[in-house]
Amino acid sequence: xxxxxxxxxxxxxxxxxxxxxxxxxxxxxxxxxxxxxxxxxxxxxxxxxxxxxxxxxxxxxxxxxxxxxxxxxxxxxxxxxxxxxxxxxxxxxxxxxxxxxxxxxxxxxxxxxxxxxxxxxxxxxxxxxxxxxxxxxxxxxxxxxxxxxxxxxxxxxxxxxxxxxxxxxxxxxxxxxxxxxxxxxxxxxxxxxxxxxxxxxxxxxxxxxxxxxxxxxxxxxxxxxxxxxxxxxxxxxxxxxxxxxxxxxxxxxxxxxxxxxxxxxxxxxxxxxxxxxxxxxxxxxxxxxxxxxxxxxxxxxxxxxxxxxxxxxxxxxxxxxxxxxxxxxxxxxxxxxxxxxxxxxxxxxxxxxxxxxxxxxxxxxxxxxxxxxxxxxxxxxxxxxxxxxxxxxxxxxxxxxxxxxxxx
Numbered sequence: 001x002x003x004x005x006x007x008x009x010x011x012x013x014x015x016x017x018x019x020x021x022x023x024x025x026x027x028x029x030x031x032x033x034x035x036x037x038x039x040x041x042x043x044x045x046x047x048x049x050x051x052x053x054x055x056x057x058x059x060x061x062x063x064x065x066x067x068x069x070x071x072x073x074x075x076x077x078x079x080x081x082x083x084x085x086x087x088x089x090x091x092x093x094x095x096x097x098x099x100x101x102x103x104x105x106x107x108x109x110x111x112x113x114x115x116x117x118x119x120x121x122x123x124x125x126x127x128x129x130x131x132x133x134x135x136x137x138x139x140x141x142x143x144x145x146x147x148x149x150x151x152x153x154x155x156x157x158x159x160x161x162x163x164x165x166x167x168x169x170x171x172x173x174x175x176x177x178x179x180x181x182x183x184x185x186x187x188x189x190x191x192x193x194x195x196x197x198x199x200x201x202x203x204x205x206x207x208x209x210x211x212x213x214x215x216x217x218x219x220x221x222x223x224x225x226x227x228x229x230x231x232x233x234x235x236x237x238x239x240x241x242x243x244x245x246x247x248x249x250x251x252x253x254x255x256x257x258x259x260x261x262x263x264x265x266x267x268x269x270x271x272x273x274x275x276x277x278x279x280x281x282x283x284x285x286x287x288x289x290x291x292x293x294x295x296x297x298x299x300x301x302x303x304x305x306x307x308x309x310x311x312x313x314x315x316x317x318x319x320x321x322x323x324x325x326x327x328x329x330x331x332x333x334x335x336x337x338x339x340x341x342x343x344x345x346x347x348x349x350x351x352x353x354x355x356x357x358x359x360x361x362x363x364x365x366x367x368x369x370x371x372x373x374x375x376x377x378x379x380x381x382x383x384x385x386x387x388x389x390x391x392x393x394x395x396x397x398x399x400x401x402x403x404x405x406x407x408x
Contacts, residue, residue: 180204
């Protein structure tokens with residue numbers, strides 16, 4: 001087991017809040033002294049079948065604890081998923097069927113295994129139906145008696161809905177209590193979560209106190225910003241990288257992120273030392289493209305094996321004109337006119353004109369028909385097509401004209 005200082009340097013990286021850092025230090029020190037691993041809880045509701053790099057931020061933090069000699073306790077929320085986590089939701093989630101929950105849980109475990117060690121000495125996998133399903137109505141009343149409606153309404157999700165005149169259904173109030181009960185049942189020393197889980201995690205501390213247990217340390221990691229550079233990574237927004245995507249697709253998507261996200265991605269998705277990150281992402285010292293290549297290769301290697309990133313790099317630049325020199329070093333940014341964009345989509349001909357590659361739509365149609373315009377290396381085939389565009393994409397006319405798109 002690593003020393004206390006070595007562990008803390010690894011464990012606090014990328015955390016947005018720790019409740020509290022002093023208690024984490026004490027618990028790690030006690031763990032080293034007694035040679036007793038901490039029990040580190042992460043709950044995941046199988047509400048969707050696929051994981052993105054956004055999901056892996058907290059999974060990687062759990063893996064950090066494993067690598068420091070602690071026991072990960074992954075709770076598959078097969079029972080809480082029947083309610084659906086209301087975090088960040090402006091409306092009530094639909095209730096999932098047993099079949100959907102079972103299918104999604106199986107897929108979650110397969111994909112989580114790309115990040116976590118599933119070895120029994122490092123991982124304990126539990127389903128919260130073990131203790132929530134047997135509860136009778138009297139048990140539910142006793143659980144609800146541990147908190148107040150006023151306390152529940154402190155949660156920003158509920159308070160925002162109430163202020164907006166939107167419904168907050170009674171069953172949704174039970175979700176934080178059920179998650180807090182999970183902490184009591186497994187006796188967690190630490191609970192991990194995204195910033196949207198802070199309320200739930202802190203309620204777990206209260207429930208543990210009520211049960212006579214030491215309250216868990218809560219470590220909150222930020223939500224990963226998606227490829228658009230604006231919203232959190234989400235499949236529904238189309239700004240995501242899936243952990244099961246092919247190496248070439250994964251590499252290409254990472255290359256499309258805005259330069260402003262690179263430090264954040266390095267910190268949350270890699271183990272590259274932060275001193276190195278600050279150096280390679282300094283545009284006065286290094287070309288941002290080279291830093292982005294390093295980032296993309298690192299991430300691809302994680303999910304496709306050592307060396308896969310270099311293969312993907314070669315393929316990416318072969319498609320984009322051959323070799324790393326196929327792209328110039330000084331590609332100008334082009335802020336796309338808001339008038340041609342609707343929900344991240346634009347007509348191909350409008351985009352070509354907006355970028356100044358054609359003076360009219362008729363000229364744009366001719367260029368596209370002659371296969372003279374590419375977007376991220378892919379030839380535009382239909383000038384009338386409505387295409388998805390993202391900040392960071394490279395649009396190219398011929399071999400010498402390039403623009404890096406910036407969405408308004």
